[in-house]
Amino acid sequence: MxxxxxxxxxxxxxxxxxxxxxxxxxxxxxxxxxxxxxxxxxxxxxxxxxxxxxxxxxxxxxxxxxxxxxxxxxxxxxxxxxxxxxxxxxxxxxxxxxxxxxxxxxxxxxxxxxxxxxAPNQHILPLTRYLIEEYGKHAFCVGSNYIWAWENNRILRETLLANDGEVIAERYLPVGETDFDPLIEKIVDARPSFVFNTLIGTSAYHFFRTFRAACEKRGIEQAREIPVASCSLSEPELEEIGPDAVDGHLSSSVYFSTIxxxxxxxxxxxxxxxxxxxxxxxxxxxxxxxxxxxxxxxxxxxxxxxxxxxxxxxxxxxxxxxxxxxxxxxxxxxxxLTPRIGRSNGRARFDIILESSRPVRPDPYLIESAPRYTLVARRPNLRIVS
CATH class of the missing domain: 3.40.50.2300 (Response regulator)
Incomplete structure (x- = not known):
């Protein structure tokens, strides 16, 4: 037939x-x-x-x-x-x-x-928990000016506030924007616990390169002192960033090619x-x-x-x-889906550092995250990989 x-x-x-x-x-x-x-x-x-x-x-x-x-x-x-x-x-x-x-x-x-x-309980909530526990509670948010960045930054902000943290600043730029010098000066001066990146495409690639170079100029070990964390950074984008700034970035995802x-x-x-x-x-x-x-x-x-x-x-x-x-x-x-957190390496790939032991039920409205967004809320049980 x-x-x-x-x-x-x-x-x-x-x-x-x-x-x-x-x-x-x-x-x-x-x-x-x-x-x-x-x-x-x-x-x-x-x-x-x-x-x-x-x-x-x-x-x-x-x-x-x-x-x-x-x-x-x-x-x-x-x-x-x-x-x-x-x-x-x-x-x-x-x-x-x-x-x-x-x-x-x-x-x-x-x-x-x-x-x-x-969905957000499969990427941003696991990442936020990891950032708070490993780096601190003071975020600087940088994103492309559309709903993905607005909503993810809102979730991050409410999660930080529920855990006695803060968003130092939020900055949004047009999709495709590549002039980051004034913004990066503000980030470096603020010295946040981490930068939460919701830039996409060419904007993101330029930001990573420019931010790394600005930190090196000031003697700052960027990946360790002001890490950049994303919920969208993937392997082909690491290759676009280039070898001078490719390593040390955090990404929350359900798939990495190194699985x-x-x-x-x-x-x-x-x-x-x-x-x-x-x-x-x-x-x-x-x-x-x-x-x-x-x-x-x-x-x-x-x-x-x-x-x-x-x-x-x-x-x-x-x-x-x-x-x-x-x-x-x-x-x-x-x-x-199975939440994971990776850290980029010099080969433009991700070393998986945390992962859930099983697929997690999607919670698109974060209804099951009650009390909402707090670290004691129902969440993926991630285990240390390396």
Whole structure:
């Protein structure tokens, strides 16, 4: 019996200010799609329909609308929260599904979205706890001026205040901004316990380089004295930062390429063979790979691409992913994921220093974190790795 063929939209900004990560996401999607098409037992064939919004929200809206008007019912894509929120109304109008494969700030659960990236209790809360216990309670927040930075900084601020800490300052810059000299002078003068970074793309890469150079000029060992912590920093971005400033940065994620498992070894081998020119695999690439695999399984189980049966099929679905077991929560359509914290090294990879012993239930609204955000709240039980 011939497999059923379904068109799937792939919506990633492979040009523009965050193109490096977005290209890794598209690579993850294509790898999974090609694996599905090569497996007779998958029972489906996926035909990609690709769009590049170039990092422009209006283009996300236009391309999503075109895909949906053309009869496509499932789109895997978006990296930023602003782009996701830009397109969700079109998915609700057409009763289609967006498979969103990126970590995000939470406080959302659309019936027309399946979330395979980390929710806030799976990245920012474990990181905040680690920072408070290891470095102190005084943060300087630097971010790109959109919802990802605003909301993550709010969660960090409320967590610090609940634990007698403070945010010394918050500064937001346009996506793509690269002039950081005045801001960095303020950070160095303030001497916070740590910098919480929510810059994305080229802005982040320039910040890391400029901050390291400014600290060295003042005789400050930046990685030890004023560490920079992120919830989005990934391996291809470390490569973009460059060798002079690549090491010593903290990142909270559910996937690092250094995870020691058979599933991850297979993923890395297949990814490198298919995309020898890169960019390197990232947490978002893995989340996109997961999204396509879960979509194909749901399509096979549902027997069609109709939204209700696919949505029913994906609820509770599970796969063995490169990061470990991943399953979808029936109530929120977010994923059970395994929180980890890594520290970057000179090879542009992460040494995993903490990880959860098991996948953690997604809590996008932080409802289970009561009393809210405090260190005694329900949280992933991370164990020391090294």
């Amino acid at each position: 011939a497999p059923k063929c379904y068109r799937v939209g792939l919506l990633f900004s492979t040009s523009g200010p965050y193109s490096v990560v977005a290209q890794s996401m598209l690579n993850g999607a294509l790898l999974a799609l090609e694996q599905v098409n090569a497996e007779p037992e998958a029972g489906v064939r996926l035909e990609p329909v690709m769009g590049d919004p170039g990092g422009v929200n209006a283009e996300y809206a236009r391309l999503a609308r075109e895909m949906l008007n053309d009869g496509i019912r499932h789109v895997v894509g978006c990296y930023t929260s602003s782009s996701r929120k830009e397109v969700i109304p079109f998915f609700e109008k057409h009763d289609a599904l967006l498979w969103y494969p990126s970590h995000y700030e939470g406080f959302e659960a659309s019936a027309n979205v399946v979330y395979t990236g980390a 020691d498992s058979a599933a991850n070894a297979r993923f890395i081998e297949a990814y490198r063979a298919r995309f020898p020119a890169g960019p390197t695999m990232s947490a978002d690439a893995e989340a996109t790979f997961i999204a396509v695999r879960l979509l194909s399984d749901a399509l096979r189980s549902a027997g069609s691409d109709a939204i209700d049966p696919v949505r029913e099929a994906v609820g509770g679905a599970a796969i063995t992913a490169p990061q470990g077991r991943v399953s979808i929560d029936r109530d929120s359509r977010h994923a059970y």
